[in-house]
Amino acid sequence: MSLLVWLLALLLHSDDGKSPMVGVAISGVATREHVVALTFDACATKLQANGFDDRIFDILMREKIPVTIYMTGTWAEKHPAAVKQIAAADWIEIGNHSYSHPRLTLLQPDRLRSQIRFTNRILEQRLGRPALSLRPPAGAWNQQVLRAVNEEGLPLVLWSVVSGDAGGHVPPDRMRRAVLDQTKPGGIVIFHINRRGPFTHKVLPDIIAGLRERGLRFVTVSQLLSLPDAVPIGRRPSLMGYRSFKHPGKPASDGSKAIVPATPDRQPAPDAAPPSEAPAPKRPPAGDTHENSSD
Ligand SMILES: [Zn+2]
Numbered sequence: 001m002s003l004l005v006w007l008l009a010l011l012l013h014s015d016d017g018k019s020p021m022v023g024v025a026i027s028g029v030a031t032r033e034h035v036v037a038l039t040f041d042a043c044a045t046k047l048q049a050n051g052f053d054d055r056i057f058d059i060l061m062r063e064k065i066p067v068t069i070y071m072t073g074t075w076a077e078k079h080p081a082a083v084k085q086i087a088a089a090d091w092i093e094i095g096n097h098s099y100s101h102p103r104l105t106l107l108q109p110d111r112l113r114s115q116i117r118f119t120n121r122i123l124e125q126r127l128g129r130p131a132l133s134l135r136p137p138a139g140a141w142n143q144q145v146l147r148a149v150n151e152e153g154l155p156l157v158l159w160s161v162v163s164g165d166a167g168g169h170v171p172p173d174r175m176r177r178a179v180l181d182q183t184k185p186g187g188i189v190i191f192h193i194n195r196r197g198p199f200t201h202k203v204l205p206d207i208i209a210g211l212r213e214r215g216l217r218f219v220t221v222s223q224l225l226s227l228p229d230a231v232p233i234g235r236r237p238s239l240m241g242y243r244s245f246k247h248p249g250k251p252a253s254d255g256s257k258a259i260v261p262a263t264p265d266r267q268p269a270p271d272a273a274p275p276s277e278a279p280a281p282k283r284p285p286a287g288d289t290h291e292n293s294s295d
Pocket of ligand 1: 041042137
């Protein structure tokens with residue numbers, strides 16, 4: 001374990017008894033336990049429903065491994081049958097992936113809060129259990145996003161290993177090798193379960209078997225974060241997350257080049273005003289021009 005990680009641990013644990021999982025965007029944890037968290041994003045926007053990859057779900061049902069699925073509120077609304085199946089598999093953990101998949105960094109405080117709260121409520125109503133963490137669309141976050149998410153009682157969770165499955169541009173063999181090569185104890189791997197990853201179901205059995213062979217066992221994100229010796233590994237802020245399109249408004253290219261973890265923006269976003277105390281929304285948050293559901 002690197003010196004940097006231990007220094008970070010020292011800093012975080014001296015934080016006046018505050019949870020070490022608050023105030024940091026978590027890309028994985030440092031731990032002595034041989035565990036890994038597989039995560040599956042179910043991204044959708046108001047206009048783009050995407051789908052439900054039941055081939056992946058069948059593998060998860062067969063393997064019965066604890067995993068975490070990050071859903072947008074729109075995805076949960078557009079796929080009620082899938083949501084029922086996931087709800088019935090109570091060993092699958094639920095995560096909040098915003099309501100309509102905007103870059104949360106670009107939202108005003110009240111809309112940011114609506115994206116979090118409204119989705120929490122949809123997921124709890126439809127799945128019968130709450131979201132236990134939030135993954136910001138495209139991995140875009142700044143201090144305002146982090147604070148708003150933490151204030152809703154959720155840790156902000158990114159990833160340490162990008163499968164590159166979305167869009168199908170990474171061939172299966174490369175995806176399998178990349179995930180197996182890059183995954184370390186305490187890691188968080190990102191896949192997609194919304195039919196954006198045409199090869200995910202092909203490589204997942206090998207990846208599960210390969211990680212098991214290396215002595216790793218599977219945990220949900222909340223289980224990973226609550227390990228007694230877990231120390232979060234942070235990530236720098238990133239205003240736009242994946243730079244998946246050159247011109248705003250044009251379709252994204254799935255972030256599939258990001259076979260290695262995304263390089264964060266060098267310039268941290270300026271600290272914005274704290275979120276206002278907006279009441280929980282009665283209606284879905286307004287649409288956002290920055291929505292895109294590819295990552
Ligand atoms: Zn997404």
